[in-house]
Amino acid sequence: MKVKISPIALIKIIDAASRRLDREVGGFLIGRVDNDCLNIVDIEVPRSKGSKTHVEIDPLAMAAVAEKLEKRGMKESIVGWWHSHPGFGANFMSNTDISTQKVYQSLFNKAVALVIDPTSYVNKKDPRKIDLKIYRVIEDRYEETDWDVAVEDTWKIVEDGVKLISEIREEQVGVKDFLEKMSSAMKLKEEISQLRKAVENLSLIKVDFMQLQANVELFMMYSTLIFLLLFVFSILIFLRFI
Numbered sequence: 001m002k003v004k005i006s007p008i009a010l011i012k013i014i015d016a017a018s019r020r021l022d023r024e025v026g027g028f029l030i031g032r033v034d035n036d037c038l039n040i041v042d043i044e045v046p047r048s049k050g051s052k053t054h055v056e057i058d059p060l061a062m063a064a065v066a067e068k069l070e071k072r073g074m075k076e077s078i079v080g081w082w083h084s085h086p087g088f089g090a091n092f093m094s095n096t097d098i099s100t101q102k103v104y105q106s107l108f109n110k111a112v113a114l115v116i117d118p119t120s121y122v123n124k125k126d127p128r129k130i131d132l133k134i135y136r137v138i139e140d141r142y143e144e145t146d147w148d149v150a151v152e153d154t155w156k157i158v159e160d161g162v163k164l165i166s167e168i169r170e171e172q173v174g175v176k177d178f179l180e181k182m183s184s185a186m187k188l189k190e191e192i193s194q195l196r197k198a199v200e201n202l203s204l205i206k207v208d209f210m211q212l213q214a215n216v217e218l219f220m221m222y223s224t225l226i227f228l229l230l231f232v233f234s235i236l237i238f239l240r241f242i
């Protein structure tokens, strides 16, 4: 079985894994099987507990992700899991990894385990040399499976991209919708720069929020001050009357 990872899924995995070098992180792989090829089209990064050598994904998250995919009416489902080995290399599966993978394979017999060590990427910033391996378990042993980056139907990408850009222009989609659409529709470099713009917009909103927070704090300070003055004033008046 061949495995193809969509550019957007790959970007998300590299990004999520690179953000934590102090502990393992992980999540689910979303995809579908087309003609004996497993296409990984997206990933999920649910809450997880992790140490330097271990990661535990919130068990409730799987049901939540499955439900979300079903609600969206997507053809895709959870087709495996991914996790990082920060600093240890991606070329092995621990005994815990093997047991976890067995569970995934029992739920979906073509499920795969993706292991990534983000340290070389963090140091060299070259995603082409990313230390990333895909495994399947066969009779208690793990076996590596070849993978490649999927280059999907270019016209479909153009079609989705043009539609999305016009929707953004007409403000039919908010930033959140936009990001969601990005992950399912966007595959090209140009569109990644759109993602960056959206993230920049998000940070602008954050700045606004901080401004708002500062204003609220100022307001609270003034109102406390006025309240105190009124209080002192009323005590003074009260004292004059007795």
Ligand SMILES: [Zn+2]
Residues within 6 Å of the ligand: 083, 084, 085, 093, 094, 097, 115
């Ligand atoms: Zn592991």
